[in-house]
Amino acid sequence: MSNNDITNELKLQILDQIPAPVMAVDKNMKIIYMNHHGKDLLKKEDSEIFGKLCSGVINSEHCNSEKCCMVNAMTEGKPFAAKTVISVEDKKIPLEYHAVPLKNKNGEVVGGLEFALDITERLLYEERLKEQSRTIRQMSTPTIKLWDGVLVLPVVGVVDSIRAQYMMESILNKITETYSKVIILDIHGVAAVDTAVANHLIKITKASRLMGCECILSGISPSVAQTIIHLGIDMTSISTKATLSDALSEAFSILDLEVREHKHEKSAE
Amino acid sequence: MKNLQSENSISITETSDFLIVTLSGELNNMDIYTISDMIMTKSYKKNKHGVIFNFSMVTVIDSYMFNEFYKMTLSLKLIGTNTVWIGLRPGLVSALMDLNISYDENKIMSAISLEEGFEILYRLKR
Numbered sequence: 001m002s003n004n005d006i007t008n009e010l011k012l013q014i015l016d017q018i019p020a021p022v023m024a025v026d027k028n029m030k031i032i033y034m035n036h037h038g039k040d041l042l043k044k045e046d047s048e049i050f051g052k053l054c055s056g057v058i059n060s061e062h063c064n065s066e067k068c069c070m071v072n073a074m075t076e077g078k079p080f081a082a083k084t085v086i087s088v089e090d091k092k093i094p095l096e097y098h099a100v101p102l103k104n105k106n107g108e109v110v111g112g113l114e115f116a117l118d119i120t121e122r123l124l125y126e127e128r129l130k131e132q133s134r135t136i137r138q139m140s141t142p143t144i145k146l147w148d149g150v151l152v153l154p155v156v157g158v159v160d161s162i163r164a165q166y167m168m169e170s171i172l173n174k175i176t177e178t179y180s181k182v183i184i185l186d187i188h189g190v191a192a193v194d195t196a197v198a199n200h201l202i203k204i205t206k207a208s209r210l211m212g213c214e215c216i217l218s219g220i221s222p223s224v225a226q227t228i229i230h231l232g233i234d235m236t237s238i239s240t241k242a243t244l245s246d247a248l249s250e251a252f253s254i255l256d257l258e259v260r261e262h263k264h265e266k267s268a269e
Numbered sequence: 270m271k272n273l274q275s276e277n278s279i280s281i282t283e284t285s286d287f288l289i290v291t292l293s294g295e296l297n298n299m300d301i302y303t304i305s306d307m308i309m310t311k312s313y314k315k316n317k318h319g320v321i322f323n324f325s326m327v328t329v330i331d332s333y334m335f336n337e338f339y340k341m342t343l344s345l346k347l348i349g350t351n352t353v354w355i356g357l358r359p360g361l362v363s364a365l366m367d368l369n370i371s372y373d374e375n376k377i378m379s380a381i382s383l384e385e386g387f388e389i390l391y392r393l394k395r
Contacts, residue, residue, distance in 0.1 A: 207363060
């Protein structure tokens, strides 16, 4: 008997020592258990917690709504998880919580058990990550003025629809800014060209042509050329070149410019 | 001349060889027929070699409107008049691309500035 007591006591202590709030409720959503961390987090006394409705104690955004995982877990009989925000003394704490149905020996649902994790740090981290990807996106679409009336956009990495949209915006704005006549899209750094990427490139070409700016696609490697043909993509509407220098000389001919070697003739004495 | 639904929606400037049509931001579908008529007859009667559509004041365009201008360009070509589109805004162009409109790229000539547009028309006149 005394042995049993110790194990029970230990069991409760184990939960109290977890650095995450744990809570159990009965079928009427009245709190029947909460560990130390939970009480610390809510900054409430035992008398304010036990036997009270959990929505009144926790004050989370999900309380009394369809999103409440505890209710879902109890009605469906399986675990649920979600993110929410609770307010403790005017402070908002973001939490990720998991709810499981509490069952008796016969397997009937008699209540719910819930544990939560403080995700303040993680949210900050995610925010920073978003900020970084925004910076990378801005860095990844540099439209460079190569010559008077000639722009170059080196495309490196993966072209997805969001990036293609961003590229298009950047190009079109730059064209209006600089009154350029030719834009060279260098896709040397694009690892793979599939139908989606090709379509994005065709769209960009069409758009820049509507603005009165000729678009040349350069940096097409043999393997990329083969892929395009295998996929059956019609790229005949775009002028394509193997290297950037080929594209530049094409641009010069569009602009009626000529590059000549300057001959130093030795004056005969 | 017929009345336009919304006033100040276009202005047509004549030079010795060309017509410059400046379109304003608010065009409605009824105007477009009137405008189309006006430009066609003017260019035909006065024997102009080219028409310039200036879109620089236009902020919104839908696929219908685009198609009308496209058709106007094609019909002007039939009476031997070249048409150049100038001053399409970046936002407008990317919106048009999102609409997935289909047109023959070689049939629309566009330029970034009026000067550029004139150059194209002079080159074609020669």
